[in-house]
Amino acid sequence: MEALNVISVIALVLTMFYVVVISSFIRGWKALKPFQYQQHQPLHVSIIIAARDEAANIEKTIKDLLAQDYEKAFLEIIFIDDHSTDNTAEIIRTYEAQGITLIQLKQSNTLNSYKKKAIETAIGNARGELIITTDADCRMGPNWLKTIVSYYQQGGYKMISSPVVYFEEQSRFERAQSLEFLFLIGMGASTIGNNKPSTCNGANLAYERQAFYEVGGFKGIDDLASGDDELLLHKMAEKYCNKIGFLxxxxxxxxxxxxxxxxxFIQQRKRWASKSTRYKNKSIIVLGILVWLFNLSIVLNLLAGIILLLFGSAQAELLQAMTNTMDTAKISGGQQLLYLALLQFCIKFLIEFLFLKKVTHFARRPKLMQFLPLLNILHIIYLIYIGIAGNSGKYSWKGRMVR
Structure with missing residues (x-):
């Protein structure tokens, strides 16, 4: 029983730690004041999109970018074709007369991060004071660009993270992903709200061209396939600690x-998790490990409780048959672990509900909350697996094996 008490104390400490972490996210999200567009001054902007094998999606993205309510003389749109094997480049080229610039990446040496090389190449050719990156399968409304520029000019930021949301889901699996993804977006936003930036998404990221060079660009992080967003964010935050904003x-x-x-889905999340050990701010790594341990403790308590309960029941029946007595110590020990796992899960569900309710309201997707109970269960298993798999070797991305 003494060992069970130690396990219980550790589990409860990890649970309280998790409550503190998510509570800080709630505070950080609340600290971010909603921004209302008022006006913007003309500013030279370069929108950069690295594309590989996006023939099925890229035309919609191009049309959305061309439809921006922004002064055309101050707008530059650059696509970098990253060795596509389909007709991505040909589709982009048909829009050159409308102001779209195409750069075709010609890298003879094998790289681990072609995307960083593509973005870096485009920035080297860009004229804009403000660089904005998005992806070749993304959609945006006509006020997207001017809202970012207005926020940049009013706040004087060096880097701006803006929201990314899934849409047009075709299945329950995809809708569950939407809720999980909103958790990640909300988490990144809240850390910026707490002035401790930790994560962002390169599908909607803006930064000063000059600031990019002042922090050394991707130097030091260019050996990793992922991290053109988060690892760059950390470099920016280190130099410009109070100049990172979330729109x-x-x-x-x-x-x-x-x-x-x-x-x-697994390949994407492995790619995202692969950069976690490269964070310069080691406190973020420690936090991630403790969150991983919290989720692991729920599973271990559940499994140990079931095993101990079954083993204890079998042993108790044998002892009762032999001695006509009933030893319930192991049964109560199993019950204790099961109750502990249930308590941890309920607390996790409640605190995440409070956080996600606010984030889904902002995204105008409150109906996604119906997936939270099931997602909460699956999320525990997913986090444990990704925490290991994302840092344990290579994975496939865009037809390439990278690490």
């Missing part, structure tokens, strides 16, 4: 699609 405005949302299959 809390619905017009600033960029929309993209969830992964249709479990395999694609």
């Amino acid at each position: 809390k405005n619905h017009d600033a949302i960029v929309y993209t699609q969830a992964k249709p299959t479990l395999r694609e």
